[in-house]
Structure formats: structure tokens, C-alpha cells
Amino acid sequence: MVVIVRPFPVPVESLSEPSCLPSVEELRPTSCPLCQEPSRAEDGLQIVGHGTYQRQVLGLFGGCQEVLVRIRRFFCRACRHTISVLPDDLYPGRWYAGLTILMSLVLSILHDVADTEVCHRCRGPVETQGWKTLERWRRQILSPLWSWMAQQLGGPPGDRDQRGVRLRRLLSQHSAGADSSLENLDQVARRLVVSTAHVGCLGWEIRRGLPGTLLA
Secondary structure, eight states: OEEEEEOOSSOGGGGGSGGGSOOHHHHOOSBOTTTOOBSEETTEESEEEEEEEEEEEBOTTSSSOOEEEEEEEEEETTTOOEEEEEETTBOTTOSBBHHHHHHHHIIIIISOOOHHHHHHHHTOOOSSSSOHHHHHHHHTBTTTBTGGGHHHHTSSOOSHHHHHHHHHHHHHTTTOTTTTOSTTHHHHHHHHHTTEEEETTEEEEGGGOOOHHHHO
């Protein structure tokens, strides 16, 4: 299965209501991100609607409240892969919304906020000590989080200092500035993942075409 991330015409929280989910035609990809086959050919549609499924999301409202949203899925008749289309508030393979992930990393790495405080601000009060998810995100900066930007931002995450360097580069390249302000992180989190495609832990920018690992 391949996942595409794109802007949606409705807020992500409204996707909990099936009637608010954009139509098949609104979300149909123009081409398959894997085989590059256009969605429409002379002999008819090549990318067709393939139902929907529910997806769990955490962090939409600054806490650990769970929201179930409905995701539309397509089927490519040419390569016979399914294609899921996510709104750019969400990150493929992540339960937490993109803003929660990015804000947690900015607070932890760039503002040196203690993990317990980051957890309280981004996840909400919890009884357990620590937040293993935050440590995992720190390890996964650019690998696989934002892996499609690894080359231009300096490769794998490395130690804590290098994580900070790369996170600042990530923010500055998406109009967040070097001061790591928290004011516009919602927009930045969306820009970081919009117009990307994903297979498992591998992600790439659709406009750049398939990465070499998939072409081999």
C-alpha cells in the first residue's frame, strides 16, 4: 500500500463524520505515485475508488484524546496497488498529528524543555513517568521522519547537537525562521509532509519521482 499526503478542503477533525469526507473525485490522485500511470486513460479510469477505512489520531486538540477519522482509499488497476490519501495534518504511520510531533521536538530539542513538561503540554496529564514516544521521535528525525529531506539537511540524525542543527534547518527552509517560534508550527508541520508519498518507512516528494531504492 502507498500513502499520499495532500491538502484537504475540510478540517481533519470533521473526517470523523462520513458525510464530511471529500468525494472520490475530489481526492482521486492524478497519477499513481508508484507506476506513474495517469488516473484516466483512453480505455477509462485506471485509479478507482476502493472504499474507506478508519484511522486513529491523537494530538489534534493538544492532548491524548483519540479521534477516529475516515480515510479514502483507491486502487491502481495498472500496478494493482492500493493508494490511501491522507490530509496534511496527519503523518503516515503515526498516531499523533503532525503538529504534536513537530511541537514536541521543538520544545524538547531547541527549547530544552524537560520531557515531563513536553508530555504535559503536548499530550496532556498522564500517570506514567516519561514519554517513550518522544524519545523515539528524537531518534527518528530524518530517519524516517522527513526522510525525503535527509540529503539536503545533512543525512542521519546523529547526536543531540546534530539533531538540533538539522531541526533548525528543517524549520528555516519552511518559513519558520531560525528562532524556532511556536506560533506557526501548525502550518510548518503541514508543509513538511504535503505532496509526499510513502511506502512503509520510505517517503519521497511526489514531484521528484520515485527514489532509487524503489526503481531498482
